[in-house]
Amino acid sequence: MRKYLTMARMGIMESLHFRLGMFVLVVGNILYLTLIYYLWKAVYASSGTDVVNGLTFKDTLIYLVLATALYSFMEMYTVWEIGRDIQSGKIVLDLLKPIEYQSYLFWSFSGSLIVHFVCVFLPTFVIVFIVTKGGIPLGMNLIWFLISVVMGVVINFCIDYIVGTICLFTESIWGINIMKQVIVLLLSGVTIPIAFFPEPFRTVVYYLPFQAVYNTPLKILLSATPTLESTGWMLLVQFFWCVVMLLISRIFWLVSLRQITVNGG
Amino acid sequence: MERKTIGFYLKIYLKLIAQDIKSKMSYRADFIISTIGMVCTNIAGFISFWILFQNFPSVNGWTYYEMLFLYGFSLIAITPVQCLFDNNWSLRINVFSGDFIKYCFRPINIFFYYQSEIFDVKGLGQLAFGIGTLAYAWYKLALPVTALMVIKTIVFLITASLIMMAMQNAAAASCFWIENSFYLLDLAFRFKDYAKYPVTIFGPVFRFIFTFLLPIAFIAYYPSLVILRPDEVPVLSWLSPVIGIVFFYISYRIWMYGASRYSGTGS
Numbered sequence: 001m002r003k004y005l006t007m008a009r010m011g012i013m014e015s016l017h018f019r020l021g022m023f024v025l026v027v028g029n030i031l032y033l034t035l036i037y038y039l040w041k042a043v044y045a046s047s048g049t050d051v052v053n054g055l056t057f058k059d060t061l062i063y064l065v066l067a068t069a070l071y072s073f074m075e076m077y078t079v080w081e082i083g084r085d086i087q088s089g090k091i092v093l094d095l096l097k098p099i100e101y102q103s104y105l106f107w108s109f110s111g112s113l114i115v116h117f118v119c120v121f122l123p124t125f126v127i128v129f130i131v132t133k134g135g136i137p138l139g140m141n142l143i144w145f146l147i148s149v150v151m152g153v154v155i156n157f158c159i160d161y162i163v164g165t166i167c168l169f170t171e172s173i174w175g176i177n178i179m180k181q182v183i184v185l186l187l188s189g190v191t192i193p194i195a196f197f198p199e200p201f202r203t204v205v206y207y208l209p210f211q212a213v214y215n216t217p218l219k220i221l222l223s224a225t226p227t228l229e230s231t232g233w234m235l236l237v238q239f240f241w242c243v244v245m246l247l248i249s250r251i252f253w254l255v256s257l258r259q260i261t262v263n264g265g
Numbered sequence: 266m267e268r269k270t271i272g273f274y275l276k277i278y279l280k281l282i283a284q285d286i287k288s289k290m291s292y293r294a295d296f297i298i299s300t301i302g303m304v305c306t307n308i309a310g311f312i313s314f315w316i317l318f319q320n321f322p323s324v325n326g327w328t329y330y331e332m333l334f335l336y337g338f339s340l341i342a343i344t345p346v347q348c349l350f351d352n353n354w355s356l357r358i359n360v361f362s363g364d365f366i367k368y369c370f371r372p373i374n375i376f377f378y379y380q381s382e383i384f385d386v387k388g389l390g391q392l393a394f395g396i397g398t399l400a401y402a403w404y405k406l407a408l409p410v411t412a413l414m415v416i417k418t419i420v421f422l423i424t425a426s427l428i429m430m431a432m433q434n435a436a437a438a439s440c441f442w443i444e445n446s447f448y449l450l451d452l453a454f455r456f457k458d459y460a461k462y463p464v465t466i467f468g469p470v471f472r473f474i475f476t477f478l479l480p481i482a483f484i485a486y487y488p489s490l491v492i493l494r495p496d497e498v499p500v501l502s503w504l505s506p507v508i509g510i511v512f513f514y515i516s517y518r519i520w521m522y523g524a525s526r527y528s529g530t531g532s
Binding site: 024031032038041044052053170175177178179182183185 | 300
Protein backbone atom coordinates (compact mmCIF):
# COMPACT_ATOMS: atom_id res chain seq x y z
CA MET A 1 0.00 0.00 0.00
CA ARG A 2 2.91 2.30 0.81
CA LYS A 3 4.13 2.47 -2.78
CA TYR A 4 0.66 3.44 -4.02
CA LEU A 5 0.45 6.29 -1.54
CA THR A 6 3.91 7.49 -2.53
CA MET A 7 2.84 7.64 -6.16
CA ALA A 8 -0.33 9.47 -5.23
CA ARG A 9 1.72 12.00 -3.27
CA MET A 10 4.06 12.52 -6.22
CA GLY A 11 1.07 13.20 -8.43
CA ILE A 12 -0.27 15.76 -5.97
CA MET A 13 3.03 17.61 -5.89
CA GLU A 14 3.36 17.49 -9.64
CA SER A 15 -0.04 18.97 -10.33
CA LEU A 16 0.38 21.65 -7.67
CA HIS A 17 3.50 22.68 -9.51
CA PHE A 18 1.54 23.70 -12.59
CA ARG A 19 -0.53 26.41 -10.99
CA LEU A 20 -0.96 28.45 -14.15
CA GLY A 21 -2.44 25.43 -15.88
CA MET A 22 -4.86 25.13 -13.01
CA PHE A 23 -5.77 28.80 -13.29
CA VAL A 24 -6.45 28.60 -17.00
CA LEU A 25 -8.45 25.43 -16.42
CA VAL A 26 -10.64 27.28 -13.95
CA VAL A 27 -11.05 30.32 -16.21
CA GLY A 28 -11.88 28.07 -19.13
CA ASN A 29 -14.47 26.27 -17.07
CA ILE A 30 -16.06 29.49 -15.90
CA LEU A 31 -16.38 30.68 -19.49
CA TYR A 32 -17.78 27.34 -20.55
CA LEU A 33 -20.32 27.43 -17.74
CA THR A 34 -21.37 30.92 -18.79
CA LEU A 35 -22.06 29.59 -22.23
CA ILE A 36 -24.11 26.74 -20.80
CA TYR A 37 -26.05 29.14 -18.59
CA TYR A 38 -26.99 31.54 -21.36
CA LEU A 39 -27.66 28.85 -23.92
CA TRP A 40 -30.07 26.90 -21.74
CA LYS A 41 -31.67 30.07 -20.47
CA ALA A 42 -32.39 31.09 -24.04
CA VAL A 43 -33.58 27.59 -24.84
CA TYR A 44 -35.98 27.47 -21.90
CA ALA A 45 -37.18 31.01 -22.56
CA SER A 46 -38.12 30.01 -26.10
CA SER A 47 -39.86 26.80 -25.09
CA GLY A 48 -42.78 28.49 -23.31
CA THR A 49 -42.98 25.94 -20.50
CA ASP A 50 -41.00 25.68 -17.31
CA VAL A 51 -40.58 21.94 -17.23
CA VAL A 52 -39.18 20.03 -20.17
CA ASN A 53 -38.78 16.27 -19.86
CA GLY A 54 -39.27 16.55 -16.12
CA LEU A 55 -36.41 19.01 -15.70
CA THR A 56 -36.69 22.69 -14.90
CA PHE A 57 -34.11 25.20 -16.02
CA LYS A 58 -32.57 25.07 -12.55
CA ASP A 59 -32.37 21.26 -12.55
CA THR A 60 -30.76 21.22 -15.97
CA LEU A 61 -28.26 23.87 -15.00
CA ILE A 62 -27.24 22.19 -11.75
CA TYR A 63 -26.85 18.91 -13.59
CA LEU A 64 -24.75 20.38 -16.39
CA VAL A 65 -22.54 22.48 -14.13
CA LEU A 66 -21.76 19.53 -11.88
CA ALA A 67 -21.29 17.26 -14.89
CA THR A 68 -18.75 19.69 -16.32
CA ALA A 69 -16.95 19.89 -13.00
CA LEU A 70 -16.91 16.09 -12.76
CA TYR A 71 -15.62 15.85 -16.29
CA SER A 72 -12.76 18.27 -15.78
CA PHE A 73 -11.76 16.48 -12.63
CA MET A 74 -11.89 13.01 -14.14
CA GLU A 75 -10.30 13.70 -17.52
CA MET A 76 -6.72 12.72 -16.97
CA TYR A 77 -5.54 12.40 -20.57
CA THR A 78 -4.65 8.79 -19.81
CA VAL A 79 -4.87 7.86 -23.48
CA TRP A 80 -2.22 10.45 -24.30
CA GLU A 81 0.00 9.18 -21.54
CA ILE A 82 -0.21 5.58 -22.72
CA GLY A 83 0.11 6.59 -26.36
CA ARG A 84 3.19 8.68 -25.70
CA ASP A 85 4.78 5.94 -23.66
CA ILE A 86 4.20 3.59 -26.55
CA GLN A 87 5.55 5.95 -29.20
CA SER A 88 8.64 6.88 -27.25
CA GLY A 89 9.29 3.34 -26.13
CA LYS A 90 9.22 4.36 -22.46
CA ILE A 91 6.57 1.71 -21.95
CA VAL A 92 9.27 -0.94 -21.98
CA LEU A 93 10.76 0.55 -18.83
CA ASP A 94 7.35 0.81 -17.19
CA LEU A 95 6.63 -2.81 -17.98
CA LEU A 96 9.82 -3.83 -16.26
CA LYS A 97 8.81 -2.08 -13.04
CA PRO A 98 7.87 -4.40 -10.21
CA ILE A 99 4.27 -3.27 -10.41
CA GLU A 100 1.44 -3.96 -12.80
CA TYR A 101 1.38 -1.28 -15.54
CA GLN A 102 -2.33 -0.67 -15.13
CA SER A 103 -2.15 -0.06 -11.41
CA TYR A 104 1.06 1.93 -11.87
CA LEU A 105 -0.80 4.30 -14.19
CA PHE A 106 -3.89 4.46 -12.03
CA TRP A 107 -2.02 5.29 -8.86
CA SER A 108 0.24 7.82 -10.47
CA PHE A 109 -2.89 9.59 -11.69
CA SER A 110 -4.63 9.34 -8.35
CA GLY A 111 -2.64 12.25 -6.94
CA SER A 112 -3.78 14.73 -9.52
CA LEU A 113 -7.29 13.27 -9.29
CA ILE A 114 -7.37 14.23 -5.64
CA VAL A 115 -6.00 17.70 -6.36
CA HIS A 116 -8.54 18.25 -9.12
CA PHE A 117 -11.36 17.00 -6.93
CA VAL A 118 -10.46 19.47 -4.20
CA CYS A 119 -9.59 22.39 -6.47
CA VAL A 120 -12.20 22.00 -9.19
CA PHE A 121 -15.12 19.91 -8.08
CA LEU A 122 -15.50 20.98 -4.44
CA PRO A 123 -15.54 24.75 -5.13
CA THR A 124 -18.03 24.23 -7.94
CA PHE A 125 -20.19 22.14 -5.65
CA VAL A 126 -20.14 24.79 -2.92
CA ILE A 127 -20.84 27.62 -5.36
CA VAL A 128 -23.73 25.75 -6.94
CA PHE A 129 -25.12 24.99 -3.50
CA ILE A 130 -24.96 28.65 -2.43
CA VAL A 131 -26.19 30.14 -5.70
CA THR A 132 -29.17 27.80 -5.94
CA LYS A 133 -29.89 28.27 -2.23
CA GLY A 134 -29.78 24.60 -1.39
CA GLY A 135 -30.61 23.18 -4.81
CA ILE A 136 -28.59 20.11 -3.94
CA PRO A 137 -30.13 17.89 -1.27
CA LEU A 138 -27.70 17.08 1.55
CA GLY A 139 -27.89 13.83 3.41
CA MET A 140 -26.99 10.21 2.92
CA ASN A 141 -26.90 10.86 -0.80
CA LEU A 142 -23.49 12.54 -0.37
CA ILE A 143 -21.96 9.28 0.82
CA TRP A 144 -23.56 7.27 -1.97
CA PHE A 145 -22.41 9.97 -4.36
CA LEU A 146 -18.79 9.66 -3.25
CA ILE A 147 -18.88 5.89 -3.64
CA SER A 148 -20.44 6.35 -7.04
CA VAL A 149 -17.80 8.89 -8.08
CA VAL A 150 -15.01 6.49 -7.16
CA MET A 151 -16.62 3.80 -9.31
CA GLY A 152 -17.11 6.37 -12.07
CA VAL A 153 -13.40 7.17 -11.93
CA VAL A 154 -12.55 3.49 -12.22
CA ILE A 155 -14.89 2.95 -15.17
CA ASN A 156 -13.58 6.07 -16.88
CA PHE A 157 -10.01 4.94 -16.31
CA CYS A 158 -10.82 1.52 -17.79
CA ILE A 159 -12.37 3.10 -20.89
CA ASP A 160 -9.23 5.19 -21.30
CA TYR A 161 -7.07 2.16 -20.72
CA ILE A 162 -8.88 0.13 -23.37
CA VAL A 163 -8.61 3.01 -25.82
CA GLY A 164 -4.94 3.40 -24.91
CA THR A 165 -4.38 -0.27 -25.63
CA ILE A 166 -5.79 0.26 -29.10
CA CYS A 167 -2.93 2.73 -29.56
CA LEU A 168 -0.57 -0.23 -29.35
CA PHE A 169 -1.93 -1.36 -32.70
CA THR A 170 -2.57 1.93 -34.45
CA GLU A 171 0.18 4.17 -33.09
CA SER A 172 -2.33 6.95 -33.60
CA ILE A 173 -3.16 8.92 -30.49
CA TRP A 174 -4.96 12.03 -31.60
CA GLY A 175 -7.58 10.32 -33.74
CA ILE A 176 -8.32 7.56 -31.25
CA ASN A 177 -8.48 9.94 -28.34
CA ILE A 178 -10.77 12.43 -30.01
CA MET A 179 -13.15 9.65 -30.98
CA LYS A 180 -13.25 8.38 -27.41
CA GLN A 181 -13.72 11.88 -26.06
CA VAL A 182 -16.72 12.79 -28.21
CA ILE A 183 -18.37 9.41 -27.67
CA VAL A 184 -17.98 9.61 -23.89
CA LEU A 185 -19.04 13.26 -23.72
CA LEU A 186 -22.17 12.65 -25.72
CA LEU A 187 -23.27 9.26 -24.40
CA SER A 188 -22.54 9.97 -20.75
CA GLY A 189 -24.84 12.97 -20.69
CA VAL A 190 -22.21 15.63 -20.04
CA THR A 191 -23.11 17.68 -23.10
CA ILE A 192 -26.87 17.25 -22.84
CA PRO A 193 -28.65 15.48 -19.95
CA ILE A 194 -29.72 11.99 -20.98
CA ALA A 195 -33.31 12.87 -20.03
CA PHE A 196 -33.49 15.01 -23.17
CA PHE A 197 -32.53 12.21 -25.54
CA PRO A 198 -35.32 11.05 -27.84
CA GLU A 199 -36.77 7.68 -26.92
CA PRO A 200 -35.14 4.69 -28.60
CA PHE A 201 -31.81 6.45 -28.32
CA ARG A 202 -32.22 7.04 -24.59
CA THR A 203 -32.89 3.39 -23.77
CA VAL A 204 -29.84 2.33 -25.75
CA VAL A 205 -27.68 4.85 -23.91
CA TYR A 206 -28.83 3.44 -20.56
CA TYR A 207 -27.50 0.03 -21.54
CA LEU A 208 -24.01 1.39 -22.23
CA PRO A 209 -21.21 1.83 -19.67
CA PHE A 210 -20.68 5.53 -20.44
CA GLN A 211 -23.69 6.77 -18.52
CA ALA A 212 -22.31 5.07 -15.41
CA VAL A 213 -19.36 7.47 -15.40
CA TYR A 214 -21.12 10.81 -14.99
CA ASN A 215 -24.86 10.29 -15.11
CA THR A 216 -25.15 7.79 -12.26
CA PRO A 217 -23.25 9.81 -9.62
CA LEU A 218 -25.17 12.94 -10.52
CA LYS A 219 -28.50 11.20 -10.44
CA ILE A 220 -27.72 9.79 -7.02
CA LEU A 221 -26.66 13.21 -5.80
CA LEU A 222 -29.51 15.22 -7.23
CA SER A 223 -32.47 12.90 -6.79
CA ALA A 224 -35.05 14.80 -4.73
CA THR A 225 -36.82 11.73 -3.35
CA PRO A 226 -34.25 8.96 -3.21
CA THR A 227 -35.37 5.50 -2.22
CA LEU A 228 -32.85 3.02 -0.98
CA GLU A 229 -34.03 0.69 -3.70
CA SER A 230 -33.34 2.99 -6.65
CA THR A 231 -30.00 4.18 -5.27
CA GLY A 232 -28.96 0.63 -4.53
CA TRP A 233 -29.94 -0.50 -7.99
CA MET A 234 -27.96 2.29 -9.65
CA LEU A 235 -24.89 1.51 -7.56
CA LEU A 236 -25.25 -2.17 -8.39
CA VAL A 237 -25.35 -1.46 -12.12
CA GLN A 238 -22.32 0.75 -11.73
CA PHE A 239 -20.48 -1.92 -9.80
CA PHE A 240 -21.32 -4.38 -12.56
CA TRP A 241 -19.74 -2.07 -15.14
CA CYS A 242 -16.73 -1.56 -12.89
CA VAL A 243 -16.01 -5.27 -12.79
CA VAL A 244 -16.77 -5.84 -16.47
CA MET A 245 -14.62 -2.93 -17.64
CA LEU A 246 -11.75 -3.88 -15.35
CA LEU A 247 -11.82 -7.42 -16.72
CA ILE A 248 -12.05 -6.30 -20.34
CA SER A 249 -9.25 -3.77 -20.00
CA ARG A 250 -6.99 -6.22 -18.19
CA ILE A 251 -7.56 -9.07 -20.64
CA PHE A 252 -7.33 -6.84 -23.70
CA TRP A 253 -4.05 -5.42 -22.47
CA LEU A 254 -2.51 -8.81 -21.73
CA VAL A 255 -3.60 -10.24 -25.07
CA SER A 256 -2.34 -7.19 -26.96
CA LEU A 257 0.97 -7.10 -25.19
CA ARG A 258 1.95 -10.47 -26.57
CA GLN A 259 1.74 -9.45 -30.17
CA ILE A 260 3.27 -6.07 -30.07
CA THR A 261 6.55 -4.60 -31.13
CA VAL A 262 7.66 -1.36 -29.58
CA ASN A 263 10.15 1.12 -30.91
CA GLY A 264 13.41 0.76 -29.03
CA GLY A 265 13.36 3.63 -26.55
CA MET B 266 18.13 41.76 -50.12
CA GLU B 267 15.69 41.70 -52.98
CA ARG B 268 12.05 41.73 -52.09
CA LYS B 269 10.44 38.37 -52.54
CA THR B 270 7.29 38.13 -54.60
CA ILE B 271 4.11 36.32 -53.76
CA GLY B 272 4.94 33.80 -56.45
CA PHE B 273 8.15 32.96 -54.68
CA TYR B 274 6.36 32.37 -51.40
CA LEU B 275 3.72 30.29 -53.10
CA LYS B 276 6.33 28.09 -54.71
CA ILE B 277 8.06 27.53 -51.39
CA TYR B 278 4.76 26.88 -49.69
CA LEU B 279 3.72 24.20 -52.15
CA LYS B 280 7.09 22.50 -51.86
CA LEU B 281 6.98 22.44 -48.07
CA ILE B 282 3.45 21.13 -48.03
CA ALA B 283 4.22 18.40 -50.51
CA GLN B 284 7.00 17.22 -48.18
CA ASP B 285 4.71 17.28 -45.20
CA ILE B 286 1.97 15.32 -46.92
CA LYS B 287 4.47 12.75 -48.08
CA SER B 288 5.73 12.24 -44.56
CA LYS B 289 2.18 12.02 -43.22
CA MET B 290 1.29 9.42 -45.81
CA SER B 291 3.93 7.13 -44.41
CA TYR B 292 1.76 6.86 -41.31
CA ARG B 293 -1.31 5.91 -43.24
CA ALA B 294 -3.24 4.28 -40.38
CA ASP B 295 -2.78 7.35 -38.22
CA PHE B 296 -3.95 9.56 -41.03
CA ILE B 297 -7.10 7.53 -41.67
CA ILE B 298 -7.98 7.22 -37.99
CA SER B 299 -7.44 10.93 -37.43
CA THR B 300 -9.74 11.75 -40.31
CA ILE B 301 -12.40 9.42 -38.94
CA GLY B 302 -11.93 10.99 -35.52
CA MET B 303 -12.46 14.43 -36.96
CA VAL B 304 -15.64 13.34 -38.72
CA CYS B 305 -16.81 11.69 -35.47
CA THR B 306 -16.39 14.99 -33.65
CA ASN B 307 -18.52 16.72 -36.21
CA ILE B 308 -21.19 14.05 -36.17
CA ALA B 309 -21.34 14.14 -32.37
CA GLY B 310 -21.65 17.92 -32.48
CA PHE B 311 -24.44 17.57 -34.97
CA ILE B 312 -26.24 14.96 -32.85
CA SER B 313 -26.20 17.13 -29.74
CA PHE B 314 -27.55 19.94 -31.87
CA TRP B 315 -30.29 17.70 -33.13
CA ILE B 316 -31.18 16.43 -29.64
CA LEU B 317 -31.48 19.99 -28.39
CA PHE B 318 -33.88 20.91 -31.16
CA GLN B 319 -35.90 17.74 -30.62
CA ASN B 320 -36.92 19.27 -27.31
CA PHE B 321 -37.02 22.94 -28.17
CA PRO B 322 -38.34 24.46 -31.40
CA SER B 323 -36.12 27.52 -31.41
CA VAL B 324 -33.44 29.39 -29.50
CA ASN B 325 -33.96 33.08 -28.96
CA GLY B 326 -35.87 33.49 -32.20
CA TRP B 327 -33.41 31.43 -34.21
CA THR B 328 -34.93 28.42 -35.90
CA TYR B 329 -33.32 25.02 -36.27
CA TYR B 330 -32.15 25.67 -39.82
CA GLU B 331 -30.81 29.12 -39.03
CA MET B 332 -28.80 27.63 -36.19
CA LEU B 333 -27.64 24.92 -38.54
CA PHE B 334 -26.47 27.63 -40.90
CA LEU B 335 -24.41 29.19 -38.11
CA TYR B 336 -23.03 25.80 -37.23
CA GLY B 337 -21.97 25.02 -40.79
CA PHE B 338 -20.56 28.49 -41.19
CA SER B 339 -18.42 28.20 -38.08
CA LEU B 340 -17.17 24.76 -39.13
CA ILE B 341 -15.97 26.10 -42.46
CA ALA B 342 -14.50 29.18 -40.82
CA ILE B 343 -12.31 27.18 -38.46
CA THR B 344 -11.01 24.87 -41.18
CA PRO B 345 -8.18 27.14 -42.39
CA VAL B 346 -6.81 27.40 -38.89
CA GLN B 347 -6.98 23.63 -38.59
CA CYS B 348 -5.29 22.97 -41.94
CA LEU B 349 -2.78 25.76 -42.28
CA PHE B 350 -1.82 26.77 -38.76
CA ASP B 351 -1.57 23.39 -37.09
CA ASN B 352 2.12 23.89 -36.36
CA ASN B 353 1.14 26.44 -33.71
CA TRP B 354 0.40 23.47 -31.47
CA SER B 355 4.04 22.39 -31.61
CA LEU B 356 5.47 25.88 -31.15
CA ARG B 357 5.65 25.48 -27.39
CA ILE B 358 7.57 22.23 -27.69
CA ASN B 359 9.92 23.62 -30.32
CA VAL B 360 10.64 26.69 -28.24
CA PHE B 361 11.47 24.70 -25.13
CA SER B 362 13.52 22.03 -26.78
CA GLY B 363 15.49 24.68 -28.61
CA ASP B 364 14.55 23.36 -32.04
CA PHE B 365 12.95 26.69 -32.78
CA ILE B 366 16.35 28.24 -33.31
CA LYS B 367 16.63 26.57 -36.70
CA TYR B 368 13.81 28.72 -38.02
CA CYS B 369 15.64 31.86 -37.00
CA PHE B 370 18.34 31.22 -39.55
CA ARG B 371 16.14 30.85 -42.61
CA PRO B 372 16.41 33.73 -45.08
CA ILE B 373 12.65 34.00 -45.25
CA ASN B 374 9.79 35.29 -43.15
CA ILE B 375 9.95 33.16 -40.03
CA PHE B 376 6.20 33.15 -39.37
CA PHE B 377 5.51 32.12 -42.93
CA TYR B 378 8.10 29.39 -42.90
CA TYR B 379 7.05 28.00 -39.57
CA GLN B 380 3.37 27.76 -40.45
CA SER B 381 4.08 26.34 -43.90
CA GLU B 382 5.84 23.34 -42.51
CA ILE B 383 2.66 21.52 -41.59
CA PHE B 384 -0.52 21.08 -43.51
CA ASP B 385 -3.17 19.24 -41.56
CA VAL B 386 -5.08 17.19 -44.09
CA LYS B 387 -7.71 15.92 -41.67
CA GLY B 388 -9.24 19.37 -41.51
CA LEU B 389 -10.55 18.73 -44.99
CA GLY B 390 -13.08 16.24 -43.65
CA GLN B 391 -14.39 18.98 -41.43
CA LEU B 392 -14.54 21.34 -44.39
CA ALA B 393 -16.65 18.87 -46.34
CA PHE B 394 -18.95 18.40 -43.35
CA GLY B 395 -19.26 22.15 -42.90
CA ILE B 396 -20.04 22.79 -46.54
CA GLY B 397 -22.62 20.01 -46.47
CA THR B 398 -24.29 21.47 -43.39
CA LEU B 399 -24.24 24.98 -44.79
CA ALA B 400 -25.65 23.89 -48.13
CA TYR B 401 -28.40 21.88 -46.44
CA ALA B 402 -29.38 24.80 -44.22
CA TRP B 403 -29.22 27.14 -47.20
CA TYR B 404 -31.56 24.88 -49.14
CA LYS B 405 -33.99 24.44 -46.25
CA LEU B 406 -34.11 28.16 -45.56
CA ALA B 407 -34.87 28.72 -49.24
CA LEU B 408 -32.16 31.35 -49.52
CA PRO B 409 -31.59 32.58 -53.05
CA VAL B 410 -28.48 31.31 -54.81
CA THR B 411 -27.05 34.32 -56.59
CA ALA B 412 -23.51 35.23 -57.46
CA LEU B 413 -23.65 38.14 -55.00
CA MET B 414 -24.78 35.91 -52.15
CA VAL B 415 -22.05 33.38 -52.82
CA ILE B 416 -19.38 36.08 -53.02
CA LYS B 417 -20.65 37.62 -49.78
CA THR B 418 -20.55 34.21 -48.07
CA ILE B 419 -17.01 33.56 -49.23
CA VAL B 420 -15.74 37.00 -48.22
CA PHE B 421 -17.27 36.68 -44.78
CA LEU B 422 -16.01 33.15 -44.37
CA ILE B 423 -12.48 34.42 -44.97
CA THR B 424 -13.08 37.18 -42.44
CA ALA B 425 -14.25 34.69 -39.87
CA SER B 426 -11.20 32.48 -40.42
CA LEU B 427 -8.90 35.45 -39.93
CA ILE B 428 -10.35 35.98 -36.45
CA MET B 429 -9.89 32.36 -35.54
CA MET B 430 -6.30 32.40 -36.85
CA ALA B 431 -5.59 35.56 -34.88
CA MET B 432 -6.72 33.96 -31.63
CA GLN B 433 -4.66 30.82 -32.24
CA ASN B 434 -1.54 32.76 -33.22
CA ALA B 435 -1.71 35.01 -30.22
CA ALA B 436 -2.35 32.11 -27.87
CA ALA B 437 0.47 30.05 -29.36
CA ALA B 438 2.86 33.00 -29.20
CA SER B 439 2.29 33.19 -25.45
CA CYS B 440 4.79 30.34 -25.13
CA PHE B 441 7.59 32.80 -25.79
CA TRP B 442 6.82 34.37 -22.44
CA ILE B 443 5.16 31.78 -20.25
CA GLU B 444 5.61 28.15 -19.42
CA ASN B 445 2.87 25.65 -20.04
CA SER B 446 1.08 27.71 -22.66
CA PHE B 447 -0.75 24.60 -23.85
CA TYR B 448 -3.70 25.46 -21.65
CA LEU B 449 -4.01 28.93 -23.17
CA LEU B 450 -3.90 27.53 -26.67
CA ASP B 451 -6.42 24.87 -25.79
CA LEU B 452 -8.66 27.51 -24.26
CA ALA B 453 -8.46 29.68 -27.37
CA PHE B 454 -9.26 26.63 -29.44
CA ARG B 455 -12.26 25.76 -27.33
CA PHE B 456 -13.70 29.22 -27.95
CA LYS B 457 -14.75 28.00 -31.35
CA ASP B 458 -17.50 26.04 -29.61
CA TYR B 459 -19.09 29.31 -28.57
CA ALA B 460 -18.98 30.71 -32.06
CA LYS B 461 -21.88 28.68 -33.33
CA TYR B 462 -24.47 30.38 -31.11
CA PRO B 463 -26.05 33.76 -31.77
CA VAL B 464 -24.31 36.26 -29.53
CA THR B 465 -27.68 37.72 -28.56
CA ILE B 466 -28.26 34.84 -26.14
CA PHE B 467 -25.52 36.19 -23.88
CA GLY B 468 -26.02 38.98 -21.37
CA PRO B 469 -24.72 42.47 -22.17
CA VAL B 470 -21.37 41.97 -20.43
CA PHE B 471 -20.52 38.82 -22.30
CA ARG B 472 -21.87 40.24 -25.52
CA PHE B 473 -19.34 43.02 -25.14
CA ILE B 474 -16.52 40.62 -24.29
CA PHE B 475 -17.28 38.28 -27.17
CA THR B 476 -17.51 41.16 -29.61
CA PHE B 477 -14.59 43.37 -28.70
CA LEU B 478 -12.16 41.52 -26.44
CA LEU B 479 -12.40 37.92 -27.55
CA PRO B 480 -13.99 38.48 -30.92
CA ILE B 481 -15.61 35.07 -31.32
CA ALA B 482 -18.92 36.60 -32.33
CA PHE B 483 -17.20 37.41 -35.60
CA ILE B 484 -16.53 33.76 -36.34
CA ALA B 485 -20.12 33.03 -37.30
CA TYR B 486 -22.72 35.36 -35.88
CA TYR B 487 -21.96 38.78 -37.36
CA PRO B 488 -20.92 37.49 -40.78
CA SER B 489 -23.95 35.20 -40.99
CA LEU B 490 -26.35 38.05 -40.34
CA VAL B 491 -25.42 39.47 -43.72
CA ILE B 492 -26.76 36.33 -45.37
CA LEU B 493 -29.53 35.31 -42.99
CA ARG B 494 -31.09 38.60 -41.93
CA PRO B 495 -30.24 41.06 -44.71
CA ASP B 496 -32.76 43.58 -43.38
CA GLU B 497 -31.21 44.01 -39.96
CA VAL B 498 -27.48 43.90 -40.47
CA PRO B 499 -25.61 45.86 -37.81
CA VAL B 500 -22.65 48.03 -38.76
CA LEU B 501 -20.37 45.54 -37.00
CA SER B 502 -21.17 42.93 -39.63
CA TRP B 503 -20.00 45.16 -42.44
CA LEU B 504 -16.95 46.10 -40.43
CA SER B 505 -15.99 42.50 -39.76
CA PRO B 506 -13.59 42.11 -42.71
CA VAL B 507 -11.61 45.09 -41.42
CA ILE B 508 -11.74 43.77 -37.88
CA GLY B 509 -10.58 40.39 -39.11
CA ILE B 510 -7.56 41.87 -40.84
CA VAL B 511 -6.69 44.09 -37.89
CA PHE B 512 -6.84 41.23 -35.40
CA PHE B 513 -4.82 38.99 -37.67
CA TYR B 514 -2.18 41.67 -38.08
CA ILE B 515 -1.96 42.25 -34.33
CA SER B 516 -1.56 38.54 -33.68
CA TYR B 517 1.11 38.35 -36.37
CA ARG B 518 3.05 41.20 -34.72
CA ILE B 519 2.80 39.50 -31.33
CA TRP B 520 4.04 36.26 -32.80
CA MET B 521 6.93 37.96 -34.60
CA TYR B 522 7.86 39.98 -31.53
CA GLY B 523 8.00 36.81 -29.49
CA ALA B 524 10.12 35.10 -32.14
CA SER B 525 12.52 38.06 -32.29
CA ARG B 526 13.07 37.84 -28.54
CA TYR B 527 13.82 34.16 -28.77
CA SER B 528 17.41 33.45 -27.93
CA GLY B 529 17.50 29.69 -27.97
CA THR B 530 18.26 27.29 -25.17
CA GLY B 531 21.96 27.05 -25.83
CA SER B 532 21.89 23.43 -26.87
